[in-house]
Amino acid sequence: MTVTVRFAPSPTGHLHIGNLRTALFNWLFAQRQGGRFVLRFDDTDKQRSRTEFADQIAADLAWVGVAPDRVIRQSERLALYDGAAERLKAAGLLYPCYETPDELDRKRKRLAARNLPPVYGREALRLTDDERQALEAEGRRPHWRFLLPNFADDPLQPQRTEIHWDDLVRGPQTVDLASLSDPVLMRGDGSYLYTLPSIVDDGDVGVTHVIRGDDHVTNTGVQIAIFEALDLTPPVFGHHNLLTTITGEGLSKRSGALSLVSLREDGLEPMAVASLAVLVGLPGAIDAMPDLAALAERMQFEGSSQSASKFDPSELDRLNADLVHAMPYADVADRLAAMSVPSTDAEAFWLTVRANCARVADAAEWAEVAFGDLDRTPELSDEDRQFVTAARDSLPEGAFGPETWREWTGALKQATGRKGRALFMPLRLALTGRDHGPELAALLPLIGRQRTLARLG
Structure with missing residues (x-):
């Protein structure tokens, strides 16, 4: 069996660091297993999906070094979903419901007022054919719900029905289907929500592992039931913790917070972004990994945090500096x-x-x-200015090399009695206009004699 994973963004905005976390968990897992990585654009939302966002998502992944083995677009696969929906309808597992959003909201509020869970009561199953026809004559168009297998004989009498799976990240998990509403798979206009197309694609492409955010844990029980209803083998699921901003807010593609586009424009290196996206919340120190292969070796789910991890952008500066300082x-x-x-x-x-x-x-x-030319005039005392002028006359002859600075400052120390900061700082200010910077022994040969003489006055 070839390990096959997928990353399935909706092209409705820019990828943010939290999206990259999911993409990299899948990519790195596949790389370690010698598997395949599928990029799937969940673009069935015609109003919000944009080609330019899909193109940018592909570019963002390429910037980090993620190259999909296959790219698919759900908008091109509607016939597959239609076929699956018809099979579920024929089996009596996808049934029409006519409640409006307002009516459903009022039902939930009534249940809450009675301290009952806001679970859909399957009232639509009680409708007769005549009642359905009357509702449609009013102009109502049904949305379609999947009938969860949480009953023995009568769907109006649900009973505790446990779905179990061994989560790749969180370990053994259990969801009681009786605690959940039958999920809506199709809207009144015939368009699909996320669930059915995702399951059909996972089965068709041969996805073996689904690694995603832990906000999908409860959904997993429902999805396993739908996999089985369609005679598909459920994949292995893994649910990693989510990232939030430093103030605890969730990340959103639409808000643009910590988008890969903005981080790239800020001059950050892709491995600084990738290292923090993956390692925050995992065991061990957060270090800048030199490449994705090294990051794959560091990635481990065992012992990872079960609660949301706060993403501190200042950590990016530290990691980026570490990478730059070692960059060939x-x-x-x-x-x-x-x-x-x-x-x-x-x-x-x-x-x-x-x-x-x-x-x-x-x-x-x-x-x-x-x-070039200095962009600032150094501020020197009269005494330091005189010292710098004298230093000009003491420059060693010949081309500047790695020993020029040592020879020059050694002669100045003997001639003037200056040492330490009193010797070096006036020269640094005169030569660079700054009170800090690279070692002048290495910088001086780059500045060269002509610019050095000009800057010393």
Whole structure:
């Protein structure tokens, strides 16, 4: 059996970090098992689904390194769902209901007032053919509910019926079908809700494992029942905990909070985003993984948090900086070229400045320092200005190299008696305009003699 997983976003907005968490749990699990990853667009909602969102979702996944083995779109598979619905109707397992949303809401409120669970009472099963015809003559169009197998002989007398599964993340789980309403699978306009198309696709594609957020735990009992009603083998289910904002709010594609688009535009590296998306809430430290293979090795569901995990965006800055500080030149060569860093000095430049960059884009500031004109005038005391001017006359002869800074400052120390901060800081301010930055021993050869002389006045 080939392990097959799927990630099934609705193309109604941008992916956020919580969506990526689900996508990566599936992708990494499939990679470890030598399996397949299916990207399925749940786009049956014609009013809200957009092609541009689907394209952006594919681009976001590619940015992180996720390449689907297959892409399917539910809008192109309606005939499959129609066939499944007809089979359920023929078996008496999909029945028409005529209540309006307001009527259903009033029923729920009446049950709540009596301290009863808000479970649909299957009143539609009591309707005669004449009553159905009269309702349709009024202009009502039925929505269709799946009849849960939670009774012995009479569906109007439900009884405790347990569905069990061994959850990949949460361990043994039980849902009582008698505690649930018969789910609506089709709307009055004939369109499908999420459940039936998802089950039909999982069966058709051969999905073996469904890894998703724990807000679907209760749904799983219902879905297992529908799988079995359609003579399909239910997959192994796993439900991971959800991410919230630092204030505890849920994430939403429509709000744009922590969207991958915004994180990418902010200059973050994909592995910083992927590492935090996966590792938050799992056992062990949250470290920046260098690639998806390393992240797959770290991913483990055993011992993971059962409650929602708060996503702290500031952690992204730390992880991103860790990645950038260790990033080899080959990984940034194209980006440095876009900053007009001279190709002859680009590798030496990157190895000099990367420890001072939280994002690769920060290198642009140091490129101006090394190869351009200073964007700020250093503030020096009269005494320090005199020292800098004298230092200009003490520059070693010849081309600047890795020993130039040591030779120069060593001679200045002997000539002036200055040492430590009093010696180095005026030179740093004059040469870079900043009181911090890369090691000047490595930066000085990049600045070069001509710019050094100009900056020392």
